Amino acid sequence: xxxxxxxxSGLEWAxxxxxxxxxxxxxxxxxxxxxxxxxxTGIVAEDAEKFGKVLPLSAMPGTQGIYGFITALLVFIFxxxxxxxxxxxxxxxxxxxFACLPVAIxxxxxxxxxxxxxxxxxxxxxxxxxxxxxxxxxxxxxETYAVFAxxxxxxxxxxxxx
Amino acid sequence: xxxARVISDPMRYGFAVGRVRxxxxxxxxxxxxxxxxxxxxxxxxxxxxSETVYGGYLETAETAGDVEEGLDKALxxxxxxFLEHANLPAPLVAYFRVRHxxxxxxxxxxxEALGISPEVMLTDLxxxxxxxxxxxxxxxxxxxxxxxxxxxxxxxxxxxxxxxxEIEDAIDTELFTALEEIAEESGSRFLQDLAVxxxxxxxxxxxxxxxxxxxxxxxxxxxxxxxxxxSRKLLVSxxxxxxxxxxxxxxxxxLVRGVDPEALADPRRFDIEAVRLISRRVRSxxxxxxxxxxxxxxxxxxxxxxxALRTVMIGGLAGVPSDKLRDHLKDVV
Numbered sequence: 469x470x471x472x473x474x475x476x477s478g479l480e481w482a483x484x485x486x487x488x489x490x491x492x493x494x495x496x497x498x499x500x501x502x503x504x505x506x507x508x509t510g511i512v513a514e515d516a517e518k519f520g521k522v523l524p525l526s527a528m529p530g531t532q533g534i535y536g537f538i539t540a541l542l543v544f545i546f547x548x549x550x551x552x553x554x555x556x557x558x559x560x561x562x563x564x565x566f567a568c569l570p571v572a573i574x575x576x577x578x579x580x581x582x583x584x585x586x587x588x589x590x591x592x593x594x595x596x597x598x599x600x601x602x603x604x605x606x607x608x609x610x611e612t613y614a615v616f617a618x619x620x621x622x623x624x625x626x627x628x629x630x
Numbered sequence: 631x632x633x634a635r636v637i638s639d640p641m642r643y644g645f646a647v648g649r650v651r652x653x654x655x656x657x658x659x660x661x662x663x664x665x666x667x668x669x670x671x672x673x674x675x676x677x678x679x680s681e682t683v684y685g686g687y688l689e690t691a692e693t694a695g696d697v698e699e700g701l702d703k704a705l706x707x708x709x710x711x712f713l714e715h716a717n718l719p720a721p722l723v724a725y726f727r728v729r730h731x732x733x734x735x736x737x738x739x740x741x742e743a744l745g746i747s748p749e750v751m752l753t754d755l756x757x758x759x760x761x762x763x764x765x766x767x768x769x770x771x772x773x774x775x776x777x778x779x780x781x782x783x784x785x786x787x788x789x790x791x792x793x794x795x796e797i798e799d800a801i802d803t804e805l806f807t808a809l810e811e812i813a814e815e816s817g818s819r820f821l822q823d824l825a826v827x828x829x830x831x832x833x834x835x836x837x838x839x840x841x842x843x844x845x846x847x848x849x850x851x852x853x854x855x856x857x858x859x860x861s862r863k864l865l866v867s868x869x870x871x872x873x874x875x876x877x878x879x880x881x882x883x884x885l886v887r888g889v890d891p892e893a894l895a896d897p898r899r900f901d902i903e904a905v906r907l908i909s910r911r912v913r914s915x916x917x918x919x920x921x922x923x924x925x926x927x928x929x930x931x932x933x934x935x936x937x938a939l940r941t942v943m944i945g946g947l948a949g950v951p952s953d954k955l956r957d958h959l960k961d962v963v
Binding site: 499502503504505506507508509510511512513514515518580581583584587588590591594595 | 636637640641644645646647648649650651652653654655919920
């Protein structure tokens with residue numbers, strides 16, 4: 469395929485989209501986990517028994533990075549990158565790129581904000597052990613939108629593939 | 631800016647805030663103060679506090695001096711732990727330390743005015759070591775040495791002697807000016823609000839005390855400090871009114887909403903209300919999930935806790951009736 473859009477071929481656009489999804493999700497998770505973990509390590513430093521209760525809060529923003537990784541993997545699987553049979557027009561490649569954007573952008577933003585919510589939730593657990601279950605719910609609400617983004621990305625990729 | 635804080639604040643303050651969230655649960659509850667008030671001896675006080683953070687500091691305390699020393703050490707360790715190692719910006723740390731510097735300056739000047747040794751009036755809780763006030767040569771930082779110079783220029787007589795009873799007001803003016811500058815420099819809205827509140831409280835305290843001592847109008851203005859939300863001009867004009875009317879007009883201010891107007895005419899009652907008003911503002915910092923506010927709020931609450939313990943324990947040793955001590959603590963802790 470020789471056709472290009474903005475100087476990039478279909479395969480390059482698809483690579484670009486996959487990379488962006490992995491990078492966006494990874495950045496969101498890294499910042500989110502660091503935010504919560506800074507607080508939870510402070511909590512555990514004063515009360516080691518809370519380790520088990522605050523660990524899920526620290527781990528929760530990690531899912532966005534996983535969604536980014538899944539997206540990149542799906543691009544490679546759906547379009548034959550592993551088999552070496554990938555063949556996309558520039559327009560198809562651009563569609564793959566757009567399909568990756570929901571995960572790339574939303575996972576980055578939601579990872580960061582899930583971290584911010586996790587900080588507040590960790591404060592709840594620090595005060596009252598018995599609120600550990602409730603505290604998990606609030607950051608989980610932010611997760612909803614990362615899941616929606618992943619679903620939309622998968623549907624769009626299936627559409628391009630189909 | 632707000633978006634950047636979502637990322638930067640947890641990185642900078644996360645660990646300290648996490649610790650504070652746990653330590654807040656270990657602040658002394660009201661029931662501990664009640665038990666302390668009911669306790670008969672210093673040994674009972676030590677026993678009640680033995681399982682708290684103060685246990686180690688007071689385990690050998692027998693006299694008022696031991697209690698002072700133990701509580702000062704507790705406060706010094708708190709400052710060391712949270713103010714020096716919590717990665718807080720320098721102006722925020724200075725906001726807490728500087729009041730001890732001015733307390734030391736006051737002690738030093740008062741000792742000079744009274745012709746006594748200053749060592750007993752100095753602590754190591756400030757940002758400047760206590761010996762900087764007594765050692766040879768000029769060791770004080772610019773802010774303090776300038777304040778000292780201004781006070782001497784304003785108060786000293788022809789022979790350079792200072793009137794002991796006027797030093798307190800002069801130090802207050804310098805302190806509140808410094809607090810306002812530091813709060814402004816910090817960029818923290820919480821500290822800026824707190825500085826304004828503290829200046830207002832300082833002015834109202836000066837107002838109530840001046841009224842109680844029937845200080846002439848001409849003298850009262852210089853007792854008011856800058857930086858409050860109620861202007862000095864307004865305070866002076868209120869001072870000219872009959873006491874009941876002035877108290878009623880002051881009570882209508884947002885700042886003292888809920889305070890009984892009679893408390894604004896009684897220095898002892900006002901002191902209690904003043905601590906309550908500041909505590910209320912400090913407690914609001916708990917509502918901030920992340921940032922310097924929870925750490926600053928915790929340090930301020932521990933300061934209040936130390937003050938309350940000092941009142942109960944030293945008051946108890948001095949034989950002050952528990953009802954009177956309970957009054958002092960009302961709504962403060």
